[in-house]
Amino acid sequence: MKKISLFIITAIVAVTTMLGQSADTVTVIESPNQVIITETSTGTRVNVVGKKDKEDYSYTYTVQHSSNDTVHTTSDWELNFPFKKSSNKEYHWSIVCSGLYFGAGLATSYDLVNNSFNWGLLNLASLNYNTLHGQQFSIGVGYDNKRFSLKRPNCFVMDEATNIVGIESYPEGTVDRSSVISVRTIQFPLQFQQFIGKKFHITLGGTMNWNVYAKCNTHYKVNKTHHDVSYRGIKQNKLTFDVYGALSYNRFGVYCRYSPCSVFKKGFGPEIKNTWTLGGIISL
Amino acid sequence: MKRITLIILTCLFASMAAMAQNGLNINRLFDGRYKKAAGATEIIVTGSQAREYGLTVYHSVTVTDKTQAEIIENLVVKDGSQAVDKEVEYRNGQLYYGFYTMPRQKRTNRYIFFLNQNLARKSPKNVVTLIYMEGEASAAKIKKLIRK
Numbered sequence: 001m002k003k004i005s006l007f008i009i010t011a012i013v014a015v016t017t018m019l020g021q022s023a024d025t026v027t028v029i030e031s032p033n034q035v036i037i038t039e040t041s042t043g044t045r046v047n048v049v050g051k052k053d054k055e056d057y058s059y060t061y062t063v064q065h066s067s068n069d070t071v072h073t074t075s076d077w078e079l080n081f082p083f084k085k086s087s088n089k090e091y092h093w094s095i096v097c098s099g100l101y102f103g104a105g106l107a108t109s110y111d112l113v114n115n116s117f118n119w120g121l122l123n124l125a126s127l128n129y130n131t132l133h134g135q136q137f138s139i140g141v142g143y144d145n146k147r148f149s150l151k152r153p154n155c156f157v158m159d160e161a162t163n164i165v166g167i168e169s170y171p172e173g174t175v176d177r178s179s180v181i182s183v184r185t186i187q188f189p190l191q192f193q194q195f196i197g198k199k200f201h202i203t204l205g206g207t208m209n210w211n212v213y214a215k216c217n218t219h220y221k222v223n224k225t226h227h228d229v230s231y232r233g234i235k236q237n238k239l240t241f242d243v244y245g246a247l248s249y250n251r252f253g254v255y256c257r258y259s260p261c262s263v264f265k266k267g268f269g270p271e272i273k274n275t276w277t278l279g280g281i282i283s284l
Numbered sequence: 285m286k287r288i289t290l291i292i293l294t295c296l297f298a299s300m301a302a303m304a305q306n307g308l309n310i311n312r313l314f315d316g317r318y319k320k321a322a323g324a325t326e327i328i329v330t331g332s333q334a335r336e337y338g339l340t341v342y343h344s345v346t347v348t349d350k351t352q353a354e355i356i357e358n359l360v361v362k363d364g365s366q367a368v369d370k371e372v373e374y375r376n377g378q379l380y381y382g383f384y385t386m387p388r389q390k391r392t393n394r395y396i397f398f399l400n401q402n403l404a405r406k407s408p409k410n411v412v413t414l415i416y417m418e419g420e421a422s423a424a425k426i427k428k429l430i431r432k
Contacts, residue, residue, distance in 0.1 A: 076404040077381045078432035079413060083329045083342055 029059060094128045097121075099142070101255055103279020112167060112270070114151040118257070118277045120144035122189055136193040144185040144209065148263065148272055155179035155218045158231035165216060165234060165269035174220040174227075181272075183236055183263060184213040203246040203255075211236045214263075235268035237261055251283040308386070309359040310396060310416060314343055323348035337429055338421030340392065345414045353400055353412040360384075360398040360414065367396075369423065375403040385423050394418050395426050 033050030048059040099122030106115055126140025150156060150167065156179045158165045170177050191205025214236035218229045240261035246253045255278070262273040318324035329342040347353070357379045364370055369385035380403040386394040397415040402408050417426055 076401075076406050077399055079399055079401075080430055080432045081327075081344065082337055082429050083327055083333065083344075 027059070027061065090130065090132055092130055092132065094130065096123065096126055096128055098123045098126065098283050099281055100284060101279055101281040103255065103257065103277040105275055105277030112151050112154055113272055114149045116275055116277060117147045118144070118279065120187070126189070134195040136195070137191070139190050140188070142187045142189060144187045145182060146185070147180050147182045149178060149180045152177055156181060156216045156231070157218070158216055158234065163233050163235050163268060165231070165264060167270055170220055171222060174222050176221040177219065179218040181214065181216045181234070181263065183211050185209045185211045199250045201248050203248065206241060206243045209240045209242060211238055211240060235265045236263055237265055246281055248281065248283065253281045255279055255281045309362045310414060313345060313356060313359060313414060314416070318345050318347060321347070321349070334419065338425060339417050339419035341416070341418040343416045347412050348410050350402070350410065353402065356412055356414050357398065357400065360396060363396055378403060383427060392418050393420065393422070395423065397430060
């Protein structure tokens, strides 16, 4: 028993040693019929089939590639990562410039107003808070410009003594007529955005408007003579409020804005209010 | 007593062989140790994104810590000794890159890719990358996928 155990252990050690370190092998086959050398991915196999005095002779010898087998190249491996970790790391807080918009609408409270045109940048700068779960709140400062034009044949006029804007008919025989009031505003939007998926989002918000400047322009032509009348010092409502909503896909969207406040201070002009504006919005 | 010794020895050899066949040494690198390590990036992709490339698992680790390079290389070389096909290049005695086709498991191809960009000739970078991939994709397809 002792001898058997010793033999088995010795055999294991011998096999292990052979695996770890290959010894030189010399095999001489005289006059082989056929020698097949096969190079495989795991190594090289030499197969001898038949020899001079023994047709059915067969001998196979395999040399495994070692881990030190090398491929020598002159060029470097330019690695391409098929899946890259997003470099757009998301943060809760950010400051952005966004929301260039153009729209047209109607003041529903005043029949004589033909239409209004509205453009601006919702947020020249805004402070955003992203929940990172699809919601975003922001407060910002932006610029807005509104223009209201009158239905023909009416035009705005202003009494320069009292600064009261009124509405009159154009003089007889006038052509190329237009009469508009424009209001420039610094707006302070407060908004909420809900993202649906990665690209679609709904925006709801309100703005506080500081209407810093307003003017009235009336233009017409009589007997080939152009008349341009500008009135400044209009008494516009300095502080107004709007609410709006938008649906956006990626960078483009549509918005609807409602302005319930009157353009003029009470007693200083026609009551143009309850204006609805529809338009397009582009996220910058 | 000698019989017991023999049985123990036999069991030891058998279990060593089994370990070498079933588990990969690099598995220990995918235990999450690099998820929050500075200068390391770990990406795990499964599901539809991986299936686009004929893969079921894509697991990569990129490290910039030089001390980790040697650890990763050693484990990759150990696994590489079990590979059924391999393409390796050594530079300055270190493994520059290795692409290993491991024995199929549950009818799934398995690949290990290692690249030490410290050894690049053109523009060496202190970056070591290890990628483990599983799926139906052929070795040729995988090489095409990970090479510019």
